[in-house]
Every structure is written in C-alpha cells, then in structure tokens.
Amino acid sequence: MRALGDKNCYFIVCLIDSSPVGYLSAFRFPTVKNDVFYVYLYDIIVDEKFRNKGLGSRMIAELQRHCKEDRVEQIWVGTSLENEVAQKTFERTGAQKVSETYVEYIYRINIEV
Template identity: 40%
Template sequence: MMDHRVRRLGTADIATMRALNALYAEAFGDAPTYRCDRPDDEWLARQLGKDAIIVLVAETDGRIVGGLTAYELPKLEQARSEIYLYDLAVDEAHRRRGIAIALIAELQHIATTTGAWAVFVQADYGDDPAVALYTKLGAREDVMHFDLPPRPRP
C-alpha cells in the first residue's frame, strides 16, 4: 500500500484544483460539469482563498489520488456553523486504501478548528459504497432534496 498525504489547497494551487476537477469528472462520469466552461485562474485563486471553501487533496508520489470539496455555512439561530461535504472522490485504482476516510478525518479536524458543530453530506440512492462509508462514520438521516431554479424578478 502506498502512503498518501492529505493537504488543503490554497490560492497557489490552480493546477492542482484543475487536476482535482478532472478526477471528479472521471469518478462521477460527469465531464460536462467538471470539464466544460472551466473558470479562469483568477476565479479559482479567489475561491481557493476563501476560508469558507475547503478543498482537500490526497496525493501519492505527487499525483492526486483523491479529494473533497466542502463549504462552511454560517448559521443564524446560534453562533456556529455547519460544513457541507459537497464532493468526494478517490481515483478508482486507489480505492479501499483509507483515502476517503483520511480526507473526511481532515475535514472533521478543520470543522473543530472553525467551531462547526457538524459536517454533513448527501449520498445518492444506489451509491452503495458511499452510503456504507458515511453510515460507518456518522448518523444517517433520510431527507428529500429539491433543486429550485433561480428566477428573475418580474
């Protein structure tokens, strides 16, 4: 088993972010979302510089083998936040080696330092490996998810 290193991306990691998006495209079978209409370097640097955007990568021998993207969401009912784990993927050749767990563990450590009270993640029905992983790490809630389109004012 090869060792991997987990680190958080920052403003100088544009090429690494692009490589992570390529990994997401492959892992999710969703090239249109992750490979088309890509943002420019300035946009990526600005987003990677925001404290509320958390991008972690796992690297082996300088190559990205996994990563996650999460967002800190400040709450208003109490002085606390939640972290939404939005994307998580591991290269197919490197799965079942603890990489996803290491990425999530680092996100949980970051959650502690930011004062977040929870990290939450969604999984699709039928994505049995993801459901099994998240069930092992936390409490399951069955919820419904709705995408509401933006609408301009009349």
C-alpha cells in the same frame, strides 16, 4: 479558483508519490446561532485505482479536524440512494443517517459571461 482563497471553503487533496489521487471539497456557512457554523461536504472523489484503501475516510477525518478548529457544529452530506459505497463510507466515518429519501432540484440561472 476564487474559492481556494476563501476561508469558508475546504479543499483537501490526497497525494500518493506527489500525484493527486483524490480530493474533497466542502463549504462552511453560518447558522442562526452566531457562534457556530455548518459545513456541506460537496464532493469527495478517489481515483478508481486507489479506492478501498481508506483514502476517502482519511480525507473525511482531515475535514472533521479542520471543522473542529473552525467551530463547525455539524457536517451535512447527501448522496443518492443507489450509492451504497458512499453511504457505507459516511457511516463508517461516524455520520448518522437522518433520512432515506433524496429529492434533488436545480435552479438554472442564466448569466452572461
């Protein structure tokens, strides 16, 4: 929960009749230019019953609005090649495809809790 109070974390919740039906999380980080930032759109989820109603697009638009206020130069988002729904959503909301390959790696860090 620490991220919720961090000014570099964005967490947007989509409510319908006061019930959460979707969310978006993203993280801001500095660039080598001192006065601008980039944002990584980490996750965007909409409950299956509420998909195809423009809710994901509205959350992305809200993120873009906040990013403009926060001097963010670009938002980066990635998805798998098979996730055509996500690709169409990103393109429909103004994202430009820069690559058609996606290779994912993970570093496992063993920490003691």
